[in-house]
Amino acid sequence: MNTSALSAALLSIACFTSAALSQERSLSEERKAAAVTEDPFLWLEEIEGQGALAWARAENEKTLGVLQADPRYRVFYEQALSILQAKDRIPYVSLGRHGLENFWKDEDHVRGIWRRTTLESYRRQDPRWETILDVDALAVAENKNWIFQGASCLPPEERLCLICLSDGGKDAAFLREFDREAKRFVADGFYLPEGKQSVSWVDRDTLLVAGDWGEGSLTEAGYPFVVKELKRGQPLSEAREVFRGEPNDVRAVPLVLRDNEGHVHATGVIRAIGFFEHECVLFRPDGLVKLNLPKKAEIVGLVNHRLLVKLDEEWTPSGDVNFSAGSLISYDLTEWKQDPLRAKASLVFKPGPRQALSGLSFTKNLLILTILDNIQSKAFVYKYNQGAWSATPIPLPEHTSVGVTAASDEADQAMFAVSSYLTPTSLWYFDAETQKLEELKTTPTAFDASKHVVEQFEATSRDGTSIPYSLVLPKNARFDGAIPTLLYGYGGFQASLLPSYLGPVGRLWLEQGNAYVVANLRGGGEFGPQWHQAAQGATKQTTWDDFIAVAEDLIRRKITSPRRLGVIGGSQGGLLVGTAITQRPELFNAAIIQVPLFDMLRYTKLGAGASWIGEYGDPDFPEQRAWIEAYSPYQKLVLGKPYPAPLILTSTKDDRVHPAHGRKAAAKLAALGQPYFYYENIDGGHSAAANLIETARRLALEYTYASRRLCSE
Structure with a gap:
C-alpha cells in the first residue's frame, strides 16, 4: 500500500483543541483591536x-x-x-508496475518531465527514458505556470492517475485525470478546481474527496473538513457527503486501505483534530465507527495481512500490554476487519533510549524500517511469520544517513539513498529474495571535500x-x-x-x-x-x-x-x-x-x-x-x-x-x-x-x- 500521500497530507497539518481551555478565551475585543491598531x-x-x-x-x-x-x-x-542541473545527478525513481518512473528537471526541462525506463536500462550510465508527460510543453500549450506536484494512480493497474498541478508552486492545486499509457488527459475525466484538497481512489469510477465545497466547508486553517464521494461524470455539486468534521479541526483526509494487489479492505477518514492528534473513522455497513486508537497514532499501511499503526504516545489498550511512545504495532487484518474495536495489537518495534523510528516502507511481503540510533541510520527488513516479527539488518554503509527512496508492490525489492555531509549520495538496490545489494548510482562530486572533516559535539x-x-x-x-x-x-x-x-x-x-x-x-x-x-x-x-x-x-x-x-x-x-x-x-x-x-x-x-x-x-x-x-x-x-x-x-x-x-x-x-x-x-x-x-x-x-x-x- 502506498501511504506517502496520506503521510504527506498529515505532515502538512496542525491544530490544538482542548475543551478544558475554552473558558479561558477571555481576551477582550478591545484588547484585540488595540493589538491590531498597534x-x-x-x-x-x-x-x-x-x-x-x-x-x-x-x-x-x-x-x-x-x-x-x-x-x-x-x-x-x-x-x-551547474550542480542543480547536472545531467549525471541521480534520477530517483519509483518501482512501479510499468517500470521505473522519475520526475526530472534540468536546463532543457525547467518545469520538468515525468518519464520511465526499465531496471536494466537504469543500471546503465545513460538510461533510455520514455516521456509520459512534459510539463514545460503543457505549460506553453495552456499558458500556465504549471508546477508538477505528483500523481496518484489507481492500483493495481496504475494506468489512471490524478495529476496534481500547482499554479506557481502554491500548496493549492488542480487535480486532473490522466491516462499514462495513452499519455494524455482523460476526456471528461475527473477534474477538481484549485484548492488545498485530499483525494483517494476507491475504484475506477469513485473518489473520496476532501475539498472546498463552498462557504462553511473549510477549517480555520483553510483546509477541508467535509469529505464527499464523487462518481465519474458527476458534477461536484451532486457529490454525496460521507463525513463532516468540525470547523476548528485542521482538516479531514480520506483513507482507503489497500493491499499490494489493489484490494480495498477499508475506507474512512482521518480527522485531524490537531497536527499531532487524529481520529480515524471507518465507513462500515452499519455506519461510522471511530477507532479506539490514541489520538497521537497513525495508520501507516498494510503488509503480509497485517495492519500497521505508529504510536507517538504511550498506550495501554483496554488494560492490555503497554506500548511505549515511538513504537510500531500491528493487527491481524482479518481479526481487525471483523471487529476493529476489539482486535489485539502486537509489537513490531520498540525504540531504545536513544532510538527513533525514522521511516517505513512496504514491499510485496516485507516491512522495511529505517531506525535512528543516536542519530546514526540503520535499515532493517521485518518479516511476520508464525505469529511473530523478526528483523534482519540490511548491510548498507555505516555512519551515514539511510532512507528508502522506492519500494515495489510486486516483489521484495527496494532502493535506498545513502548520504553524509562530505560524501556524494549513493543509490542502492536491494533484492530481499536473493539478498542482492547493489550500488546503482552516485551523485556527481559537487565540491572538493578533501580539506574538510566532520566532528560531533x-x-x-x-x-x-x-x-x-x-x-x-x-x-x-x-x-x-x-x-x-x-x-x-x-x-x-x-x-x-x-x-x-x-x-x-x-x-x-x-x-x-x-x-x-x-x-x-x-x-x-x-x-x-x-x-x-x-x-x-x-x-x-x-x-x-x-x-x-x-x-x-x-x-x-x-x-x-x-x-x-x-x-x-x-x-x-x-x-x-x-x-x-x-x-x-x-x-x-x-x-x-x-x-x-x-x-x-x-x-x-x-x-x-x-x-x-x-x-x-x-x-x-x-x-x-x-x-x-x-x-x-x-x-x-x-x-x-x-x-x-x-x-x-x-x-x-x-x-x-x-x-x-x-x-x-x-x-x-x-x-x-x-x-x-x-x-x-x-x-x-x-x-x-x-x-x-x-x-x-x-x-x-x-x-x-x-x-x-x-x-x-
Whole structure:
C-alpha cells in the first residue's frame, strides 16, 4: 500500500483543541483591536495588494542591486546552477508496475518531465527514458505556470492517475485525470478546481474527496473538513457527503486501505483534530465507527495481512500490554476487519533510549524500517511469520544517513539513498529474495571535500540537557575564533535533521575554507516523540535555548566568534533564526531567514497558521499568548538593539507560511533604522523557488550575503 500521500497530507497539518481551555478565551475585543491598531504594517498582509506588491518589488530591486553587484554573486549562481542541473545527478525513481518512473528537471526541462525506463536500462550510465508527460510543453500549450506536484494512480493497474498541478508552486492545486499509457488527459475525466484538497481512489469510477465545497466547508486553517464521494461524470455539486468534521479541526483526509494487489479492505477518514492528534473513522455497513486508537497514532499501511499503526504516545489498550511512545504495532487484518474495536495489537518495534523510528516502507511481503540510533541510520527488513516479527539488518554503509527512496508492490525489492555531509549520495538496490545489494548510482562530486572533516559535539542547554550537533570544518582549522561559520537548525514538528551531502553548500561555502553546523534541537524527532514534546507549546522556548547553547558552544570552543558566526533556517527554522537574533543578537553577525514565521501573535490569522497551534499554542488564549509573546520575533524587534542585518527571503505564492511574516519583519527593521536585505520571489510556494533557476538564484543570494557579512575583513 502506498501511504506517502496520506503521510504527506498529515505532515502538512496542525491544530490544538482542548475543551478544558475554552473558558479561558477571555481576551477582550478591545484588547484585540488595540493589538491590531498597534501594528502599522498590517497592509503588507494583503498578499496580492497593489501597495504590498509594489513595496516587495522595490525591496527586491534594492537587495538585488547590492548582492548581484558583488562579483561573487555571478560565480555562485553559475556554480549552483551547474550542480542543480547536472545531467549525471541521480534520477530517483519509483518501482512501479510499468517500470521505473522519475520526475526530472534540468536546463532543457525547467518545469520538468515525468518519464520511465526499465531496471536494466537504469543500471546503465545513460538510461533510455520514455516521456509520459512534459510539463514545460503543457505549460506553453495552456499558458500556465504549471508546477508538477505528483500523481496518484489507481492500483493495481496504475494506468489512471490524478495529476496534481500547482499554479506557481502554491500548496493549492488542480487535480486532473490522466491516462499514462495513452499519455494524455482523460476526456471528461475527473477534474477538481484549485484548492488545498485530499483525494483517494476507491475504484475506477469513485473518489473520496476532501475539498472546498463552498462557504462553511473549510477549517480555520483553510483546509477541508467535509469529505464527499464523487462518481465519474458527476458534477461536484451532486457529490454525496460521507463525513463532516468540525470547523476548528485542521482538516479531514480520506483513507482507503489497500493491499499490494489493489484490494480495498477499508475506507474512512482521518480527522485531524490537531497536527499531532487524529481520529480515524471507518465507513462500515452499519455506519461510522471511530477507532479506539490514541489520538497521537497513525495508520501507516498494510503488509503480509497485517495492519500497521505508529504510536507517538504511550498506550495501554483496554488494560492490555503497554506500548511505549515511538513504537510500531500491528493487527491481524482479518481479526481487525471483523471487529476493529476489539482486535489485539502486537509489537513490531520498540525504540531504545536513544532510538527513533525514522521511516517505513512496504514491499510485496516485507516491512522495511529505517531506525535512528543516536542519530546514526540503520535499515532493517521485518518479516511476520508464525505469529511473530523478526528483523534482519540490511548491510548498507555505516555512519551515514539511510532512507528508502522506492519500494515495489510486486516483489521484495527496494532502493535506498545513502548520504553524509562530505560524501556524494549513493543509490542502492536491494533484492530481499536473493539478498542482492547493489550500488546503482552516485551523485556527481559537487565540491572538493578533501580539506574538510566532520566532528560531533554536544552543547549544554540552559536546563542541562546535552544537545548534539555536527560540525563540518577545515582539517587545518586553527581554533582561534576566526572560521566563518553558518549554524543551521529547525527544531520543530518532530522533524529530524540527518546528514546529507552538502552539494551547493559545499561549493559555495565550504570550499572557501568555511564551516557549517547542523544542530539537533529539541522539537525535532531525532530521539523520538519525547524529544519533540519537550519543546512544544508552553516549552517552545526550549528549542530557542538549545540553538543559542550550540552557538555559545561554538564560540566557547573558539571554532568561531560572534564576528564570524551566522545562522540560517527556513519556515519553523526561520522562526528559530528570528528568535536567535532577537534574544541574543550579540552572538551573530549574519542571519539568513527563509520563508519564516515571525509575527507569532498573528500567525493563526495568516496563511495556514491556524494549523500549527499544536506546535506553538493559541495567542487567543491569554495564558498561551503570554508564552508566545515572550519570544515572538516581530514584537521583539525594538529600538536601540543592533541586529545582524538579516537576509529575509519569502515568496508571494507561499500559501502555507504567509509572506507577510517576512514582509513585516523587513518593514519594521526599516522603521527602526536597522540594516537588512529582503527578497520576495513572486513564484515558488513554500520552497521560495519554483524551478532550478530560481533555486540557484536563491542560493547565490544567500551565500553572497553570508560571504559579505562573515568572510570580508
